[in-house]
Amino acid sequence: MQKQFDNLYGITPKSTDNPKAKQKQLFIEQEQARILSELPTRPSNISFFEEILLKRDTAKADKPLVGYFCNMVPAEIIHAMGAVPVRLDGGNNIAAITGEEILSGEICPVAKASFGIFLQEDSLASSCDLLIIPTSCDAKRKMGEVLNDFKPTFMLNLPPEQNHRMYIKQVYAEMKRLVEFLRQNLKVKLSKSALKKAIDLGRAKSSLVRRLQELRSQDPRALSIRDLFLIVQASAFGIVSPERWIEETTKVLDELKNAEPPKKSLRPRLVLTGAPIIWPNFKVLNLLEECGADIVADTVCTGAQSHFDPVVVEEKSMQSLLRALAGRYVFASICPCFISQNTRINRILELYESLSAGGVVNYSLRLCQLFDVENYRIGQVMRERNIPFFNVRTDYSLEDTEQLRVRIEAFLETL
Amino acid sequence: MLVAGIDVGSRTIETLLYDGAQVVETIVTDTGSYPKENAKKAFNNLLAAASVKREDVETIVSTGYGRNYFEGADRVASEIMCHARGASYLFPNARTVIDIGGQDSKMIGLDAEGKVQKFVMNDRCAAGTGKFIELVSQSIEVPLDKMAEATVDTTESCDISSMCAVFAESEIIGLLQRGTPLDIILRGVFKSIARRTLSMAGRVGLNADVVFTGGVAQNAGVTRALEEESGVQLHVPPEPQITGALGAALVAAERN
Numbered sequence: 001m002q003k004q005f006d007n008l009y010g011i012t013p014k015s016t017d018n019p020k021a022k023q024k025q026l027f028i029e030q031e032q033a034r035i036l037s038e039l040p041t042r043p044s045n046i047s048f049f050e051e052i053l054l055k056r057d058t059a060k061a062d063k064p065l066v067g068y069f070c071n072m073v074p075a076e077i078i079h080a081m082g083a084v085p086v087r088l089d090g091g092n093n094i095a096a097i098t099g100e101e102i103l104s105g106e107i108c109p110v111a112k113a114s115f116g117i118f119l120q121e122d123s124l125a126s127s128c129d130l131l132i133i134p135t136s137c138d139a140k141r142k143m144g145e146v147l148n149d150f151k152p153t154f155m156l157n158l159p160p161e162q163n164h165r166m167y168i169k170q171v172y173a174e175m176k177r178l179v180e181f182l183r184q185n186l187k188v189k190l191s192k193s194a195l196k197k198a199i200d201l202g203r204a205k206s207s208l209v210r211r212l213q214e215l216r217s218q219d220p221r222a223l224s225i226r227d228l229f230l231i232v233q234a235s236a237f238g239i240v241s242p243e244r245w246i247e248e249t250t251k252v253l254d255e256l257k258n259a260e261p262p263k264k265s266l267r268p269r270l271v272l273t274g275a276p277i278i279w280p281n282f283k284v285l286n287l288l289e290e291c292g293a294d295i296v297a298d299t300v301c302t303g304a305q306s307h308f309d310p311v312v313v314e315e316k317s318m319q320s321l322l323r324a325l326a327g328r329y330v331f332a333s334i335c336p337c338f339i340s341q342n343t344r345i346n347r348i349l350e351l352y353e354s355l356s357a358g359g360v361v362n363y364s365l366r367l368c369q370l371f372d373v374e375n376y377r378i379g380q381v382m383r384e385r386n387i388p389f390f391n392v393r394t395d396y397s398l399e400d401t402e403q404l405r406v407r408i409e410a411f412l413e414t415l
Numbered sequence: 416m417l418v419a420g421i422d423v424g425s426r427t428i429e430t431l432l433y434d435g436a437q438v439v440e441t442i443v444t445d446t447g448s449y450p451k452e453n454a455k456k457a458f459n460n461l462l463a464a465a466s467v468k469r470e471d472v473e474t475i476v477s478t479g480y481g482r483n484y485f486e487g488a489d490r491v492a493s494e495i496m497c498h499a500r501g502a503s504y505l506f507p508n509a510r511t512v513i514d515i516g517g518q519d520s521k522m523i524g525l526d527a528e529g530k531v532q533k534f535v536m537n538d539r540c541a542a543g544t545g546k547f548i549e550l551v552s553q554s555i556e557v558p559l560d561k562m563a564e565a566t567v568d569t570t571e572s573c574d575i576s577s578m579c580a581v582f583a584e585s586e587i588i589g590l591l592q593r594g595t596p597l598d599i600i601l602r603g604v605f606k607s608i609a610r611r612t613l614s615m616a617g618r619v620g621l622n623a624d625v626v627f628t629g630g631v632a633q634n635a636g637v638t639r640a641l642e643e644e645s646g647v648q649l650h651v652p653p654e655p656q657i658t659g660a661l662g663a664a665l666v667a668a669e670r671n
Contacts, residue, residue: 407534
């Protein structure tokens with residue numbers, strides 16, 4: 001395989017050793033855990049999932065660790081090649097500040113926070129052996145070049161359009177290239193049976209999240225959107241085997257099935273859409289629920305949406321398995337990085353109607369141009385259909401919490 | 416019936432008693448550094464001024480940035496709702512409310528029944544708010560209540576391009592040093608506030624009747640600049656700063 005990066009001008013990776021920053025970073029996570037502990041109803045084994053996210057710094061795997069960004073990298077391939085996949089998109093404000101000091105202040109907090117954790121020597125990101133980064137935005141596209149000096153990095157080239165007929169060959173070739181990158185670095189060959197097994201486990205995970213989401217949409221307070229995000233994110237952002245995660249999540253599902261039938265609730269039911277909400281940055285979720293809204297469903301790539309589409313396998317040849325993964329991870333994605341994005345609007349409308357929701361909230365992450373510009377069209381489409389729509393634009397800092405609270409309260413009053 | 420509205424803003428606290436037909440009493444005080452204590456004090460002063468007892472007030476609704484600081488409230492309502500309610504009570508044909516307070520500004524679009532349809536709030540800085548005017552007042556040494564007066568006969572204006580309160584201050588000092596007359600600078604300040612505020616109109620629409628509320632609406636210079644920049648005539652209540660408290664009282668009356 002031809003190398004993606006020329007190391008002619010490679011630079012020595014930087015690292016920062018700032019115990020204060022690490023302390024603050026941990027504090028933010030513990031503070032979010034404390035806020036969650038005040039929820040009236042939680043699954044009895046929720047600490048299992050919370051621990052996975054809280055212990056990320058010290059987690060060491062006995063297998064090679066492959067870090068990746070975005071919801072467009074098939075973790076199944078990594079599993080099938082005997083390594084542990086871990087999603088590294090960052091949600092910590094202090095990590096974002098650390099990243100900003102070295103990289104740039106003018107890129108979105110996800111990129112800054114993701115970069116920030118690479119600067120810490122004992123972080124989970126630093127213990128990764130390899131990195132996979134899709135070219136899903138300009139910040140990530142160029143960050144890969146910087147991070148390649150830290151870890152051998154593979155850039156997964158995405159097509160500009162989700163036109164299956166035109167681009168499936170290209171994406172399939174990219175998948176093969178990814179497999180080759182992993183083979184060279186991990187010295188492991190991908191077998192059809194291992195990939196099939198990993199896909200089956202992935203499908204089992206998806207169906208669990210779908211069932212959880214289905215049940216909680218009837219009674220969103222039986223399982224808060226924040227706990228759902230916690231459960232979903234533990235499976236990708238932390239180190240846990242799919243089998244173990246399935247076991248614990250099945251317990252959550254059973255509890256939810258046996259929960260008492262919901263009492264009639266007057267709380268407004270909202271559909272949440274927009275930019276990724278990543279642990280511990282649950283600020284907007286905290287605010288929405290504290291102000292009295294129920295989030296009945298989401299189209300967020302770090303929420304239930306990340307498990308909405310199962311991988312559909314038609315034949316068992318290696319080619320069709322990889323094509324199935326391409327179909328699921330690239331062509332079914334709701335990311336605004338593609339030049340036309342109707343899938344997201346379709347999903348929002350479908351959720352709004354089928355769950356008799358009362359409105360739609362869009363989370364717009366400051367400095368993410370893709371979500372920001374797409375927000376305009378979504379807002380207009382909602383208004384044309386008389387769907388109450390509200391845009392929350394913010395970043396990871398907490399200083400605007402009270403201003404946001406006013407806006408959210410005012411929006412809820414209009415419903 | 417007797418109800419009360421209390422608007423705990425960033426700069427001032429407005430309290431108001433309403434009997435179901437008209438406003439009985441209003442008191443406006445500074446928020447100061449102790450909003451909790453001062454809100455309580457303001458409310459007690461209101462009761463004393465109207466010679467009524469706490470038990471006589473059936474429902475109290477608080478609003479504003481410090482709405483949760485006032486412990487005596489039966490419920491809280493957002494300032495968006497309260498300004499909308501207050502403005503359409505005073506001007507039943509109101510379709511747009513521009514509110515400029517001590518630390519934020521907002522534009523609210525109303526439907527024919529006076530219900531909130533859309534709203535936009537300014538971002539997280541003092542630009543174009545009451546606090547900005549206060550800073551200008553201090554740096555050019557013209558008292559707040561004399562600022563509009565100073566520009567009554569001024570037709571010219573200059574550009575104040577910085578919208579950051581801190582940068583604008585140094586821009587104003589530069590203008591003063593170059594000998595630009597004070598009244599022209601002030602007109603520039605008012606115009607820049609107007610433009611900043613009207614930039615929100617794109618997302619809400621500026622449908623007549625437009626009502627201008629909040630403490631800054633007491634400044635005729637800003638009102639004039641808003642009218643000139645938008646080409647729309649504004650309706651300003653006689654006491655624009657109490658609109659939020661009035662709205663809160665109206666919400667209280669409805670819930671009663």
